[in-house]
Amino acid sequence: MSTPGLSTRLRHLAHWAMALCLAVMSMAVFVNVVLRYGFGDGLPASEELSRLLFVWMVFIGAAAAYPAGEHMAFTSLVGLLRGRALALMTVLIRLLVLLACTLLGAGAWQQVVVGLDSRSVVLAYPVALLPLPALLCAVCIGLCALVELLRRTPLDLGHGAEVE
Numbered sequence: 001m002s003t004p005g006l007s008t009r010l011r012h013l014a015h016w017a018m019a020l021c022l023a024v025m026s027m028a029v030f031v032n033v034v035l036r037y038g039f040g041d042g043l044p045a046s047e048e049l050s051r052l053l054f055v056w057m058v059f060i061g062a063a064a065a066y067p068a069g070e071h072m073a074f075t076s077l078v079g080l081l082r083g084r085a086l087a088l089m090t091v092l093i094r095l096l097v098l099l100a101c102t103l104l105g106a107g108a109w110q111q112v113v114v115g116l117d118s119r120s121v122v123l124a125y126p127v128a129l130l131p132l133p134a135l136l137c138a139v140c141i142g143l144c145a146l147v148e149l150l151r152r153t154p155l156d157l158g159h160g161a162e163v164e
Contacts, residue, residue: 007067010064011064011067011068014060014061014063014064015064017056017057017060018057018060018061018064021053021054021056021057021060022053022057024049024053025049025050025053025054025057028043028045028046028049028050028053029046029050031043031046032046032047044122045122045123047122048120048121048122048123049123051130052120052123052125052129052130055130055133055134056133058133059133059134059136059137060133060137062137062141063136063137063140063141066140066141066144066145067144069156075155078093078155086154086155087152089155090152090154090155091149093155094145094146094148094149095149097141097142097145098142098145098146098149101138101139101141101142101145102138102142104134104135104137104138105134105135105138105139105142107134108131108132108134108135108138109135111128111130111131111134112128112131112132112135113128114127114128115127115128115129115130115131116128
């Protein structure tokens with residue numbers, strides 16, 4: 001029996017990380033609601049923890065969705081293209097993805113640097129932890145797009161690229 005590949009293991013790791021974020025976030029909010037309505041006082045840390053975990057969960061999910069081809073795509077126009085036009089459109093799309101990742105990564109990096117000297121109000125974690133997943137996501141998706149560009153991977157048009 002063969003062992004799963006690196007991409008499969010990374011996908012499972014991402015799914016487990018998202019599940020863990022969601023579980024901790026759900027428990028924190030549930031406990032806070034019970035304490036607030038049952039005892040008149042909640043946990044201030046619950047809101048901050050939930051916000052941090054939600055940001056991480058979203059960007060982990062975005063990074064995991066790109067290589068799986070699960071991001072939203074508008075394939076109607078591209079589905080009509082054939083031959084050289086499709087190849088050029090594929091290159092253009094990948095270059096636009098790289099540009100978007102560069103812009104996102106540069107902005108996230110600036111926010112990480114600004115957040116290194118700041119601490120959150122309640123939990124006192126470095127504020128750089130909030131924009132960090134955006135930076136990591138931009139790097140991950142950018143690397144995937146670059147590999148696809150260099151390997152000349154055809155676009156995955158999903159559901160047969162049916163045009164209605």
